[in-house]
Amino acid sequence: MTFDLFDALPADPDTPPATEPLGPGAVVLRGFARDVDTRLLAAVDHLSAQAPFRHLITPGGLRMSVAMTNCGEAGWVSDRTGYRYDPADPDSGAPWPPMPEVFRALAERAAASAGYPGFAPDACLINRYLPGTRLSLHQDRDELDLRAPIVSVSLGLPSTFLWGGLRRADKPARIRLAHGDVVVWGGPSRLVFHGIAPLADDDHALTGRTRINLTFRKTR
Ligand code: MD6
Ligand code: FE
Numbered sequence: 267m268t269f270d271l272f273d274a275l276p277a278d279p280d281t282p283p284a285t286e287p288l289g290p291g292a293v294v295l296r297g298f299a300r301d302v303d304t305r306l307l308a309a310v311d312h313l314s315a316q317a318p319f320r321h322l323i324t325p326g327g328l329r330m331s332v333a334m335t336n337c338g339e340a341g342w343v344s345d346r347t348g349y350r351y352d353p354a355d356p357d358s359g360a361p362w363p364p365m366p367e368v369f370r371a372l373a374e375r376a377a378a379s380a381g382y383p384g385f386a387p388d389a390c391l392i393n394r395y396l397p398g399t400r401l402s403l404h405q406d407r408d409e410l411d412l413r414a415p416i417v418s419v420s421l422g423l424p425s426t427f428l429w430g431g432l433r434r435a436d437k438p439a440r441i442r443l444a445h446g447d448v449v450v451w452g453g454p455s456r457l458v459f460h461g462i463a464p465l466a467d468d469d470h471a472l473t474g475r476t477r478i479n480l481t482f483r484k485t486r
Contacts, residue, residue, distance in 0.1 A: 285379075288429060288441065291415070291453025293380045299419050300446035302368055303472060307421060309366045310392060310478055313337050316363045317355045319394050325349070332401050332462075333394040338365040340389045340485050342408065349408050351389060351485045365390050372448075373417045373482040380450035382415045387482035395425065395477040397467035403430055403438065403459045406483070414484035415452025421445055421480070422473030423465060430459035445470065 286294045299306065319333035322344040336342060340351040341362040354361055369390055377385030393401070406416060420443040427449070430438035436459065443449070451458070465477055 288449065288451065289455045289458065291381075292449070292451035292455040292458070294441065294443070295376055295379060295448040295450065296444075297446040298376055298379075298448040299372055299421070302372055303421060303446055305368045306372070306419070306480070307472055307478065309368060310421075310480075313363050313366075313392065317341075317358070317360075319392075320357060330401075331399045333399075335392050335394075336390060337363045337369070337392065338387065338389040342389065342391045342483075351408060369480065369482070372419065376417050376419075376448045376450055377415055380415070382450065382452055385415060385417065385482075385484070387414075387417070387484055389483045389485045391481045391483070393479040393481070395423070395462065395465045395479070397465050397475055399462075399477075400464040401462040403428060403434060403461040405457050405459055406481075407457060408485075409483050410486045411484055412456050413452070415450055415456070417482040418449040418451075419480040419482075420447045420449075421478040422470045423468050423475070423477040425465055425477055426463035428461040428463060430461075432457060432459070434459055445472070 284296050288294055314335050317335045319335050321329045321333055323329055324344055325348050340353055343352050343356055373387050374385050424444045427441040427443045428438035429441055430436045469475060
């Protein structure tokens with residue numbers, strides 16, 4: 267007879283589960299990106315030297331408080347004419363920088379462990395938050411193929427993620443997202459309204475007074 271000592275140990279009540287369900291087809295993978303965090307952040311510095319962060323203007327004429335840039339074959343942009351995926355950076359006319367392999371591999375690995383094997387993102391939106399920055403409730407619906415999930419990676423300062431419902435008026439749950447957490451969502455949750463509450467001021471060892479979010483999409 268074999269006896270495995272570890273089978274006898276109860277779950278540590280202080281250790282939260284690594285995978286938390288958020289809704290149907292949506293999960294938070296706690297700390298999933300931590301093993302590559304410094305490589306991701308170095309890549310963000312490199313990418314934003316080529317395609318600088320900027321504050322986009324919404325179709326309604328408001329300047330977004332989140333600063334954004336992109337990498338990959340297409341980048342998400344907004345201006346007075348609307349939202350779109352553009353193969354070029356409108357500020358320079360040049361193609362967006364290619365998606366680094368460490369980005370692509372992480373997104374594929376996260377999607378697979380959330381039940382979406384074979385995720386092949388063609389776009390990565392990079393969001394930068396400073397204290398006070400917020401992102402109001404919205405749906406991600408500019409992608410042609412809504413069967414593919416979205417993979418969202420949080421780095422640096424923690425944030426409060428607002429997770430609503432399929433109607434704008436649904437009251438959102440508040441979910442804490444910390445450095446290295448990855449949210450994967452698709453399926454019945456793909457069009458859920460979501461946002462980020464105003465970022466609290468703090469200092470993070472790797473990013474200072476900044477939160478970085480990477481969202482990977484398959485746009486076509
Ligand atoms: C953010 N994220 O976490 C903003 N959208 O900074 C998003 O808007 C988002 O995290 C679609 C799917 C996952 C996301
Ligand atoms: Fe979004």
